[in-house]
Amino acid sequence: MRAALFVTCVNDAVYPSTGIATVRLLERLGVEVDFPEAQSCCGQPQFNTGYRRETEPLVRRTARAFAGYDYVVTPSGSCAAMVRQHYPAFGDAAATAVAARTYELTEFLVDVVGVTDVGAYFPHTVTYHPSCHGLRMLGLGERPRRLLEAVRGLELRELPGADECCGFGGTFAVKNSDVSAAMGQDKVRNAVSTGAGVLCGADNSCLMHLGGIVSREDAPLRPVHLAEILASTEEEPWS
C-alpha cells in the first residue's frame, strides 16, 4: 500500500518530529510513504478568516501535489477536514478528487490499514484532547482512544471536559486572544488535574497553543502529538 504524506505547513516548519514519526509509523506498518514536495499549506487559515480568493491558489497547488495518490494521509484532523469538507466547494475537479482520498492519520490506521494495535510502547501517563475538527467535522470518534489504549505501557487518564474546544481556532487565537487564552488555560488546568505527564493531541496547532500556555505557566505537562506516541517502540522509545 502506498500513501502520500500531507505533513501540513505547521508540522513541516515547527513540528518536523511529528512528520518523521508519521513516516516511521506508517513504514513500520508496511505502508510505502511518499512526500510530494510540491505540497505546502492547505489554505485553511485564509479560508477560515474569510479570504476565499486568496485560498484558491493553495487549493489548486495541494490538489496538483497529491493528484494520482489513492491515499493522502495527514497527522492533522483540522487540515484533513479543510481538504475533505471544503475543497469540493471550490469547483476544481482535482481538488474534489483529492478531498475524497484524504485521511486523517487515525482514520487511515483504523479504517484503511485496519489496525488498532500498532505495536507501540510508551510508558507514560497520558491524557488525550480530541481536537474539534477531528471530533466534529471528521467524526473520528473512538479511533484515537482505541489506538492509545492498545499502546503498551501507556496509562490513559480521562480528560475532564475533553470535547470542549481548547481555544486555538486559527486566527481566533489572536483576534480574540483573551477568550482564546481563557479557554486554553481551562483546558490546561483540566489536563493537569488528571495527573498525567503527557497531554496528547492529534493536531499540533492546538498543541502549539496549549504548549504555549503550559510553557508560560510552567505546568507539569508535555504536549505530544499522537503520531509520536504511536511511533514510539521499546527499541526506539520516544524521549
Add this chain to the structure above:
Amino acid sequence: MSGTYLGMPAFPAAAKEAVGNETLRANLRHATHTIRDKRAKAVAELDDWMLLREAGKRIKDHTLRHLDRYLVQLEESVTAAGGVVHWAADAAEANRIVAELVKATGESEVVKVKSMATQEIGLNEALEAEGISAYETDLAELIVQLGDDRPSHILVPAIHKNRGEIRDIFRDRMGAWGRAAPEGLSDTPGELAEAARLHLREKFLRAKVGVSGANFMVAETGTLVVFESEGNGRMCLTLPETLISVVGIEKVVPSWRDLEVFLQTLPRSSTAERMNPYTTMWTGTHDTDGPSTFHLVLLDNGRTATLADEVGRQALRCIRCSACLNVCPVYERAGGHAYGSVYPGPIGAILSPQLRGTGSEIDASLPYASSLCGACYEVCPVAIDIPEVLVHLRERVADQGGKGHRLEKAAMKAAGWVFDHPRVLAAGEKAASRTRRLHPSRLPGAGAWTNTRDLPKLPPEPFRDWWKKNRAQDRGKGARPAGSGTQGRDAHGPGVGGPNSDDRKDSGT
C-alpha cells in the same frame, strides 16, 4: 434592533472585560454546564433525535422557500378567524403600529409575554416614548427590566445575575414599578419567586392590553403558539381584552403536523424538558373567551435580506432554543452582553450581522467571535451550520475592507504567495530554523499571542529537509513511486525539537 446597543465596542474589547470578571465567569460556567448536561440527557432519550432534527430543518427550509405563499395563507387564516394582520418592514414601523394600536384602546400600560422579536425592535423603549408602560412578566425579563439591565441570554435573560443580586434589585426597585417586595426579603428561590408572583399578579389583573411574540404561526389555521414555563404567558394571552403579537415572518410553519416535530425538539433543546409546562395556542378571537381583539404584526426587519443570501439564510431556521449558547465555550467566557444584541452566542454572531448588516464595529466583529469548534452546529435542533455561516460572513466583512482588514488581506495574500512558491517557503523555513536560538518566547507587537502564551521553539531543520536527507534518494525526486517501505535506511535522525523542549528527540533509528 434596540437602541441600547448602538455604539457597542467590538466583541474582543467587550469580551476582555467579561473574561476578567471572575464572578461572572463562575456564574456562567455553572449555569451553562448544568443546562448543557441536562439537554444532552433529554436528547439522548429519543432514538429518533437525528431524524427529528432533519425533519425540523426540512420543514423550515421548505417554508422559507415558499415564504411568500405561506405568509399570505397565514394572513387569510388569521383574518378569517377574527384577527387583524399588519405588515412591518422594519423596527420603526412595527413600533409605530403597536403604539397606535395601544393608544386606540385608550390604555397606557401593557403586560408582556417574553418575546425576542419585541426585544429586537426595542418595543418597550418605543412605547415608553409614547407614554405607554410595558411590563415584562417573565421572571428573568422582570429582573432585567427592574435592574435597568440588558438580557444576556435568549432563554435565561438574567443568567449573569446571582440570587443576591436579584434580591437587591427586587428590594430596591419593585416599589417604583408597582407592588413593593415584602419586608425582609431573603435570597431563597421560593421567596424571590413569591415576591415576583405578588408583584405581577396586580399587573395581570389590571391590564387591558397584552403584547406577545410567538414561537410558531400555523399558516393553515392562523394559529399562534407560545411555549413557556412560568404561566405568565398564559395570563397575558388570555386575560387582556386586546392582544397584540409581534412575530418575525420566519416563524410561520405550514400545518399543525409540522408542530409535532418542534413540540419535541424545542423543549428538549432549550430547557431540557420533555415538554414545556405551558403551551398556549390561539386562533383569532372568540366571543366568550380570551381577548376580543387580536392584532398580528408580521415583522421583516432584515429577514428578507437574510433570506436572499443562499448560505446565510439557514439562520432563519432558528427556533430560539439557546442550545448553541449553552454549549459555546466562547459564550461561556465572554457572556451575552459582549455580543451587543438581544441575540447573543453563536446564533447571535450569525443573526445580528445579517439582520443589521456589517456596518458597525460590533456587527463586523461578530463573525470572528468563534473558534469554529462546531459544538453549536452539533446541538442545533434545526441543523444550522453556524461555522459555515460564520466563515461566509467573514468573507463579507473582509470584502468590505474595513478597519484592519486591508492589511490582513495583504498579509493573507503574501502568505498565500509564499505557500504557493515552496522554494521561497523552504528558504524561509531554513532561515527561521538557523536563527532559532535568537527567537524570544515573547515578542513585542505580537502581544495578542505572547501575553499569555510562549511561542514554540523552532526545530533545527524543517521536515522537508529531513525527508531530503533520509528518504528522497530512494524515491527519485521525492514525488511519485517506488521505495521499498522497509525500515532502517535513515541516516541518523537529527535531534528534532518539540514544542517545549529542545532536547525532544525524534525516536530515531
